[in-house]
Amino acid sequence: MSAKNPAAVIVLAAGGGTRMKSKSLPKVLHEICGRSLVGHAVAAAQELAPEQLVVVIGHLRELVREHLAGQYPGVRTVDQLEQNGTGHAVRTALTALAADGVELDGTVVVTTGDAPLLTGGTLAALVAAHEEQGNGVTVLTAVVPEPFGYGRILRDESDGAVAAIVEEKDASEAQRAVAEINSGVFAFDAKLLAEALSRLNTDNVQGEEYLTDTLAILRTAGHRVGAVVAADFRDIVGINDRVQLAEARRMLNARLVTRAMREGVTVVDPATTWLDVQVTYEPDAVLLPGTQLHGATHLGEGCEVGPNSTLTDTLVGAGAHVSNTTAIGAQIGELASVGPYAYLRPGTKLGRKAKAGTYVEIKNSELGEGAKVPHLSYIGDATIGEGTNIGAASVTVNYDGVNKHRTTIGAHCRTGSDNMFIAPVTVGDGAYTAAGSVIISDVPAGALGVARAQQRNVGGWVQRKRPGSESARVAAEANRAAAEAAGADGA
Numbered sequence: 001m002s003a004k005n006p007a008a009v010i011v012l013a014a015g016g017g018t019r020m021k022s023k024s025l026p027k028v029l030h031e032i033c034g035r036s037l038v039g040h041a042v043a044a045a046q047e048l049a050p051e052q053l054v055v056v057i058g059h060l061r062e063l064v065r066e067h068l069a070g071q072y073p074g075v076r077t078v079d080q081l082e083q084n085g086t087g088h089a090v091r092t093a094l095t096a097l098a099a100d101g102v103e104l105d106g107t108v109v110v111t112t113g114d115a116p117l118l119t120g121g122t123l124a125a126l127v128a129a130h131e132e133q134g135n136g137v138t139v140l141t142a143v144v145p146e147p148f149g150y151g152r153i154l155r156d157e158s159d160g161a162v163a164a165i166v167e168e169k170d171a172s173e174a175q176r177a178v179a180e181i182n183s184g185v186f187a188f189d190a191k192l193l194a195e196a197l198s199r200l201n202t203d204n205v206q207g208e209e210y211l212t213d214t215l216a217i218l219r220t221a222g223h224r225v226g227a228v229v230a231a232d233f234r235d236i237v238g239i240n241d242r243v244q245l246a247e248a249r250r251m252l253n254a255r256l257v258t259r260a261m262r263e264g265v266t267v268v269d270p271a272t273t274w275l276d277v278q279v280t281y282e283p284d285a286v287l288l289p290g291t292q293l294h295g296a297t298h299l300g301e302g303c304e305v306g307p308n309s310t311l312t313d314t315l316v317g318a319g320a321h322v323s324n325t326t327a328i329g330a331q332i333g334e335l336a337s338v339g340p341y342a343y344l345r346p347g348t349k350l351g352r353k354a355k356a357g358t359y360v361e362i363k364n365s366e367l368g369e370g371a372k373v374p375h376l377s378y379i380g381d382a383t384i385g386e387g388t389n390i391g392a393a394s395v396t397v398n399y400d401g402v403n404k405h406r407t408t409i410g411a412h413c414r415t416g417s418d419n420m421f422i423a424p425v426t427v428g429d430g431a432y433t434a435a436g437s438v439i440i441s442d443v444p445a446g447a448l449g450v451a452r453a454q455q456r457n458v459g460g461w462v463q464r465k466r467p468g469s470e471s472a473r474v475a476a477e478a479n480r481a482a483a484e485a486a487g488a489d490g491a
Contacts, residue, residue: 006127007052007106007190009045010093013038013113014058014080019241026060027239028113029067032249033256034276034294037239038064040116042072043277047120048109048127052102055113056080056089085208086184087200094194104190107131110211112184114239117252122235123185129228130187136223137192137215139165140185142233149240150181151212153227162225165212169205180229182212183236192218252277260287265299268306282318300334309339317352330362333369351386365396368411380404381423385411391435392417410445 017027028038035043038055045053057064058080065077078096080089090110097104107127111118122140130138139162141153151165152175165182166175188196196214204210219225230236239245256275257267264283267273274292281299288306293299297311300318305311307324314327317334325339329346332338337355347364350356354367357374365379368386373379377390381398384390388409396407397420405423409415413427416435427433428445436452443449463472 004106004131006048006050006109006187007104008093008097009048009050009053009109009111009123010090011038011041011045011053011055011111011113012086012089012184013041013064014056014061014083014089015114016059016083017114017240020245021242024060026064028064030239030245032116032245033252033274034278035116036067036071037116038068038113039071040277041111041113041118042068042075044118044120044123045109045111046072048123050109051106052076052097052104054078054093054097056093058083058089085202085206086211087197087209087213090193090211091197091200091209094197104194106190108188108190108193110184110186110188112238115184115236116239116248117237117255118183118185118235122230126185126187126228130226133226134224135187135226136189136218136221137196138187138226138228139215140183140187140230140236141180141227142183142230142236143180144233145179147176147179147181150238151184152176152178153180153182154178155180161219162215162227163219164216167204167206167210167212181236183230184238185236186211188214189223192223196221273306285316288323314344382407382409382421384409385413385429387412389414391415391419391433394419394421396421396423398423 013028015027020027029036054076055068057077061079068075068077078093080092107130109123109127126138126140149168151167152171153162154164154166154175155161156163196217199217200209200213202208215225234251237248239248253274256277257270257273260275260281261267265281266286268287269289272289273287276294278296279293282301284302285299286304290308291306292310295313297314299305299316300320302318303316303320305316305322309322309325312328314330316322316332317336319335320332321337322332323339325342327344330344330348333350333352333354335353336350338344341359342356343361344356345363348362349366351367351369351371353370355372355374356362359376360373361378363380365382367384370386371384371388373390374392376392377394379396381404382396388411394415398404407421407423407425409427410429410431412429413431415433416437418436419433420438422438422440425439425442427443430446431443431449433439433443433449434452437449438451439449440451462475466472
């Protein structure tokens with residue numbers, strides 16, 4: 001990082017991205033690994049701590065402005081009402097800053113809003129080299145195996161300096177054979193940048209003001225044009241269509257998974273494990289195949305997640321086991337057990353050693369330490385005390401059609417299978433409820449709640465109501481056998 005923070009970083013994010021074939025979403029708002037494309041650009045820029053951070057927006061700009069205001073409130077947006085090229089976009093940003101009395105002095109970094117793999121470290125290396133070498137402009141370049149579509153770097157044969165950048169549509173066959181490409185990322189001296197922009201023209205195939213033309217302008221004026229080659233060419237990968245979006249997602253995910261493994265996480269199958277950039281973890285966590293971690297999910301030490309689990313904004317405690325589970329906005333305590341085939345919805349909090357078992361759905365509920373909902377149940381808007389066991393096929397009936405109500409079940413309770421708890425209702429500490437009960441009134445501590453009708457058997461119903469059926473036939477045979485057995489016993 002340079003000794004002095006850049007005067008500004010300008011992110012170019014105004015383009016329409018027509019090759020994305022999207023009618024309602026601008027290219028820069030497409031997401032990979034939990035962050036929009038422009039969000040990745042802004043996050044990298046923020047690592048430089050610039051005095052000014054400006055994003056130039058154009059296509060569907062209100063959507064982009066709203067997104068940035070919500071996710072990055074300190075970022076300034078500037079409208080490029082007509083997309084007349086990258087040079088015009090940068091000039092629009094400088095004009096807006098000047099109108100607010102901002103006079104830039106120092107280094108101005110220009111980057112793009114569609115290069116999600118670009119890191120703050122690479123930008124810092126660009127700024128440091130630019131300032132150490134005293135360049136008028138320094139371009140970030142990369143040597144790539146397939147340069148098609150990118151602007152080519154043309155170097156002076158005598159000293160290897162950058163002579164110019166030629167765009168794909170303007171390049172000759174010989175120039176298109178060059179493998180070193182322009183990333184679209186530059187570090188400029190602020191004063192020289194303003195001067196060069198004022199001299200741009202639209203004498204090119206696209207009829208636009210190319211920012212890349214400033215390099216030849218500055219070189220002709222006697223200023224040094226430098227270049228920093230990215231250590232990893234994938235840093236500068238840009239997104240133009242959904243194929244490239246998927247490729248970039250795969251590359252970024254590979255970086256994130258590799259980082260996790262190097263920091264002590266066991267990833268059994270990196271190819272089927274997907275992480276967002278916000279995911280954090282502690283050593284000795286284990287990720288089994290088919291696991292996706294999104295948002296601000298955190299893995300505690302020694303926990304195991306997977307296989308086939310998708311967690312979003314979920315905290316997993318140390319030593320917990322989560323199998324074949326979907327969780328959103330949940331907290332899973334230390335040594336807790338979840339799944340297989342569980343669904344934890346927002347507001348779920350599982351205490352230490354708690355269990356949410358097979359085919360269990362929990363929403364906005366708390367389970368105390370050691371509490372268990374082993375299988376086939378729905379727990380919504382409930383508080384369940386420590387050590388309590390909820391019987392299979394139980395439901396907290398929390399919604400009356402208008403309002404949600406809460407169920408409270410105390411500590412060390414044992415509720416029977418197939419219980420319906422009609423909220424609001426409370427089951428006291430240490431209480432039991434009988435299987436098949438519909439609990440509509442509070443159960444005192446230590447009591448047994450029984451709420452089921454007296455069983456009544458209607459003899460001969462099948463023969464009368466379903467004559468000729470297979471059920472009637474086997475019932476008649478069973479009755480004859482019973483009668484014969486009874487007669488034999490009587491004899």
